[in-house]
Amino acid sequence: MVKYPFLPHARKYIADLGIVLDDLGELGTIIDRAKVRIAATFEFLAHVQNQAPYKRVEIEIASFPVAILVVTGVKDRLLTERYALSEARKTYNYLLEEKQEVILEIAKSFGWDISLSKDEPFPMKMHFVNYLNNTSRGRLVHSPEWKLVNRHVRNGQVYVTRKEACRLLQEEVRKYIEDKTREKISKIPPNIQEITEEIKGEFKKRKPHLTEFDQKVQAKESEYPPCIMNFLDRTSKGQHLSQTERFTLVTYLLNQGISVDRVVNLFSNIPDFREDKTRYQVEHLAGQRGSGIPYKTYNCSTLQTHGVCANPKDPICRSIKNPLTYHLRRKPSKKN
Ligand code: SF4
Incomplete structure (x- = not known):
């Protein structure tokens, strides 16, 4: 009961x-x-x-x-x-x-x-x-x-x-x-x-x-927040990411509509990369395994506590609670 x-x-x-x-x-x-x-x-x-x-x-x-x-x-x-x-x-x-x-x-x-x-x-x-x-x-x-x-x-x-x-x-x-x-x-x-x-x-x-937060407007890569840009840059260079950083990067990208395949491929430069293991974890975070519920990205306050926030002084960062809403606060650039 x-x-x-x-x-x-x-x-x-x-x-x-x-x-x-x-x-x-x-x-x-x-x-x-x-x-x-x-x-x-x-x-x-x-x-x-x-x-x-x-x-x-x-x-x-x-x-x-x-x-x-x-x-x-x-x-x-x-x-x-x-x-x-x-x-x-x-x-x-x-x-x-x-x-x-x-x-x-x-x-x-x-x-x-x-x-x-x-x-x-x-x-x-x-x-x-x-x-x-x-x-x-x-x-x-x-x-x-x-x-x-x-x-x-x-x-x-x-x-x-x-x-x-x-x-x-x-x-x-x-x-x-x-x-x-x-x-x-x-x-x-x-x-x-x-x-x-x-x-x-x-x-x-x-x-x-x-x-x-519930809006489904997806960010372009150029609109990603500083923390995500940092994690992406280090991943592409094959550098180590902590568990919190990996979780944040993967859940951010999945919530932006990036496919499981693309997310898995991102990690292929990491020295200890194992496709089966990475795929299993990414599918889990995407809600395709386990609870069936896609995971949300940590809030900025949590990332700050873990010391992985890249730029809390960024004016947009100061006005948001979660990296997923960063692009929604950006003013459209003239090029766009
Ligand atoms: S304030 Fe949030 S969005 Fe901005 S860098 Fe820090 S964790 Fe990322």
């Missing part, structure tokens, strides 16, 4: 605790935990989703509906989407560790027609309607591998790997949370309203930066 607080028995558990909306305002610890859940969505490090659950289970479970209540009260589409995605990714990471039976049970709680299959390499099969409901919007809609024509389908059942089932459930949870935040609430208790205002204010401050 801590991991999957949206399940019917978690909802029943909360109901049995006897918490009613008017009481929630009294329960400071639950509200504080709900705030942490929401505040985590403001961060760039979307891959750091596994904040340790609060040690008292009833607090952790109850903080989920309270967080939804607060997000509903803020009434900001961007916050809703970020929060739903953050919780859904957490679910995905938990699901990856589960036995198949648990994955099936959770899927069935959403009404999926899903069962085990004997067809290798697909241990599960699901009704095509459940499949389409979770691939026809969001990030999966543009990926050819999720298109129904590219799938193994028999008797109306789509065959999926265990990891694919988890990824589809991530979409289901995201939709569930977004739908919940659209429900009408008759009244928000005063203390919850206070937190709602606080979150609204904090989010408003960060929103322009977050919106900018």
Whole structure:
């Protein structure tokens, strides 16, 4: 229930605790935990989703509906989407560790027609309607591998790997949370309203930066920030890069739309280069392995702490929080 607080028995558990909306305002610890859940969505490090659950289970479970209540009260589409995605990714990471039976049970709680299959390499099969409901919007809609024509389908059942089932459930949870935040609430208790205002204010401050960060305008190489130019230059000369520098360079380039192949090739001058190992790591950071979530580049403050920021005095650098937004603040040059 801590991991999957949206399940019917978690909802029943909360109901049995006897918490009613008017009481929630009294329960400071639950509200504080709900705030942490929401505040985590403001961060760039979307891959750091596994904040340790609060040690008292009833607090952790109850903080989920309270967080939804607060997000509903803020009434900001961007916050809703970020929060739903953050919780859904957490679910995905938990699901990856589960036995198949648990994955099936959770899927069935959403009404999926899903069962085990004997067809290798697909241990599960699901009704095509459940499949389409979770691939026809969001990030999966543009990926050819999720298109129904590219799938193994028999008797109306789509065959999926265990990891694919988890990824589809991530979409289901995201939709569930977004739908919940659209429900009408008759009244928000005063203390919850206070937190709602606080979150609204904090989010408003960060929103322009977050919106900018979400833009898909890709940088040309001449627009890369000083730190990335430095890492690129040293890589092309075959010089050593620390782990932080490599991580930053690779995640930056991937987020700018550079292909895995090109990123792998960049490292071919490094004396200890091994293509298979490098490719594995780059694919992992691109979200093609492991969690399935592309990694974001470290924030400038983190790079400064590690002593790898190249030029914090650069006027653009002084105004940004993450190298990925550097090119968006540059004035277009006359040549362009
Ligand atoms: S401030 Fe940020 S973008 Fe600029 S050089 Fe330092 S780490 Fe890179």
